[in-house]
Amino acid sequence: MPSTSPERLIWHHPEPPGRKHALTRAEIVRAGIALADTEGVSGLTMRAVAGALGVSTPMSLYRYVLNKDGLVDLMLDEVSDEVDVPAEPGDDWRDDLRGVASSLWRMIGRHRWYAELVDSRPPFGPTTMRRAAFMLAVLDNAGLTPAVTYVSLLDNYVTGTAMSVSREIAMLERFGIGTTQDLQAYAGEMANDSLDSWLQDMPPLTADARFELGLDCLLDGIAARRPVGRRSRSRPSRG
Amino acid sequence: MPSTSPERLIWHHPEPPGRKHALTRAEIVRAGIALADTEGVSGLTMRAVAGALGVSTPMSLYRYVLNKDGLVDLMLDEVSDEVDVPAEPGDDWRDDLRGVASSLWRMIGRHRWYAELVDSRPPFGPTTMRRAAFMLAVLDNAGLTPAVTYVSLLDNYVTGTAMSVSREIAMLERFGIGTTQDLQAYAGEMANDSLDSWLQDMPPLTADARFELGLDCLLDGIAARRPVGRRSRSRPSRG
DNA sequence: CCTCCAGAATGTACGTTGTACACGAGACTA
């Protein structure tokens, strides 16, 4: 149906064979990650990455990473490798899913740009797909279906919550709105002022605690949908 | 703590008093919404909005909407008004929350750019806050705490799921990846090929069905945390 | 050693974006 020819993805472009003093794809990706960690998404420009590598022009990078989207894809997949994914599902599917989701959550805490960028790119990196495969196996072993939907549900929950936290941080940094009083100032001006009383006892929950709470809610809901009398299901092994 | 002076928000800039042949803030916002509906976020440029209004230069708009972020804030709040928010909580907190979340979901379906933009802006529009106030009242009446956390949880779920769907659509449009076979082609190349067997029975669930499923999971989890023996709680009324 | 050439880095340039600034035309007030 799409009339234009499809865009190219970095996964179809292997790194060019290196010579002596050449740049490396890994080096560029590392520099991009470091830059995004410290300067945020808006600081991640091709010129800045080139500058961080001591290279005078951004055009040098294009040989290695295809284009900026390619660099972003590689960065996303690189930090995805920091997520702990067991080799095999364990005894308790809840523990397995909680573990992966929490590890992803902590990774995003170290790389806040991840949540902002992941939704704009197709999630086809190898480590991302490894995580998905693990979660699918866990759900499948537990007989929880539709497994693909649940994986997407959990992944979206983690990144969505991280986005929400990022927005709160940005609100504080960019608009100076952080305290309950600040919020009341805004709320009082424009909205139903019954909001005030709720904002008064805003949750003292940390971001981590809110994350855990929502994750438990989701897992409860998934558990409630487990077909009765169906403890596990085995997959046909493939050659 | 922030050293730079905080950015200005549109909510502090009332519309300038109009004269005869002047533009209107509402007109500009409508044009922006129409443009984003048809062209997507990338098509939403100040020049394009000006062009759609028959105005020769984008600078004309700046008197009315402060800057592009201001326009986006106004657009977000304008379409938020399409969400059905009852005046008062009803009998069943689940129905109330489901209703608002579903209405928000349908609104985002009509304005896909909403999910992409809402996370980048502080949610201080009047209609957005009205929705939050209603959900807080519902949760509070039902004795479900921490209410603010649950509101954020539900809102994030809706927008996060919409983002996920948007990404799938973009994948189809931009990369030509839509069918199960396409996905397998990518998965097979780079990842654990046990993925293939799961992708084979990818969910025939529609986006709407997936949304409902996840929403029910969340509501189940929230219900499971309701303090026993605590049916409802009344708020002190305020002058 | 020198010569040569592919591979690597550079410099220049273009189109697009948001938006600052100064100007001029039109409409309301006196």
Next chain:
DNA sequence: TAGTCTCGTGTACAACGTACATTCTGGAGG
């Protein structure tokens, strides 16, 4: 009718991604 305020315009700039042509360089063949 004269003056002032409001509003739309035109020009311009910095920063972005990146296409293209050019220059540099390091290692192989003589």
